[in-house]
Amino acid sequence: MNAPLEGYNFAYLDEATKRMLRRTILKAVAIPGHQIPFGAREMPLPYGWGTGGIQVTAAILGPADTLKVIDQGADDTTNAISIRRFFTRVAGVATTERTAEATIIQTRHRIPEAPLRENQVLVYQVPQPEPLSKLEPRRAETKRLHALADYGLMHVRLYEDIARLGHIAKAYDYPVMVGGRYLMSPSPIPAFDNPKMHRMAALQLFGAGREKRIYAIPPYTDVRSLDFEDHPFRPIRAPQDCALCGSRESYLDEVITDDRGGRLFVCSDTDYCGERVAARGAAAC
């Protein structure tokens, strides 16, 4: 454990703010999928860089935790490194890039490939918590629609895709029903990741800093992607093998390699890919 930065409270936030966040998180867990407003604080990084996720992480984090931060599945991107370094400095917690070793995983737009366990918490960074926002801009109205569980708008939106394009053309931020009651935005994770949310063993917490909303999915809770009987939900994945580890199951990123049309597909989850490559290397020795 590193010595935390002097002059800051443990995990940066003051205790009154943490209590407010903690009360909000507990109510969010008690009402799965329901967005709860909270007094989001200004954080030392801009909106859109994970201020909501950071505040949730700061509220739950303790000295015994091991933190992993991923951005689109990668541990080594600017956003992930900055947030990991932030918590190393203000909380002195241990960090890791290994999914299996982490107790708290803060994520931007991916769920790790390895199944999560009961002693882990997944914290999502959420840009827009309201799944109906593009269909009904008035907050007062969407609150009422959630109270009435009136989600016809979203079904019509998905139906229009089928009528016009023959399939539901939503590759990310694909809306889900949580516990059969609340329509919820899974944050902009690929639709490929949606099935992993269903009855996940780990607790899932969602923080939206600019929009000032927190919501949660308790462990082993039903999470269903919206679909129709004759157009069932299908997670989409590029029909390639990973160029590095050869995986046929993982979610792939397309990487442009030159200016002559060269490209390759690699796992978006860098830890998953790295471990597979290392295992293959060990087997070859």
Add this chain to the structure above:
Amino acid sequence: MTALTPGFADPVLDAQAAFRAVLEAMSRPGRVQRAGAGLAPPAPLMPAAAAVLLALADSGTPLVHDGGEDADAWLRFHAGAPVSPTLAEAAFVLATGAPPALSALGTGTEEEPERGATLVVQVASLAEGDGWRLIGPGIEREHRLAVEGLPPGFVQAWTANRALFPRGVDVVLCAGEHLAALPRGITIAEG
């Protein structure tokens, strides 16, 4: 009136540990967690219930409790929660004796169900593996929880509370240094 005993030895890290115990209890209803080790609140407050309130209650959360004068002075000093004018307006309700009727507490509104109260109840004992059968969010198949010291009729009152979902009251059961939670979405079957 006796001299005030201390609150958390480390207000920051002890509050975090107590909160994580409650979070774990709310996330996995029926699993028993530990909280409040080392706390010596005045009777009739028990360590776990005292830790829950110190970690979560403050000037923004009206509180109602039945703990008497010493407990009142202790909670006022360490948590600073104002006394709620009515039961229905309380964010936290602490019952050291017989708990109030669940229907008398705030249950939130259809649009803002999060305004439902949190009821902290001290009971004689909590044990996993026997007693109630709990099902609902947070539970893979079924959790069993044996609770000693709740009034008869609690399960019926809980069934009525469950029927209000997403409105409702969330309950934290505390016994000594142990606690377990019943978030509003949980269904209890006896035996």
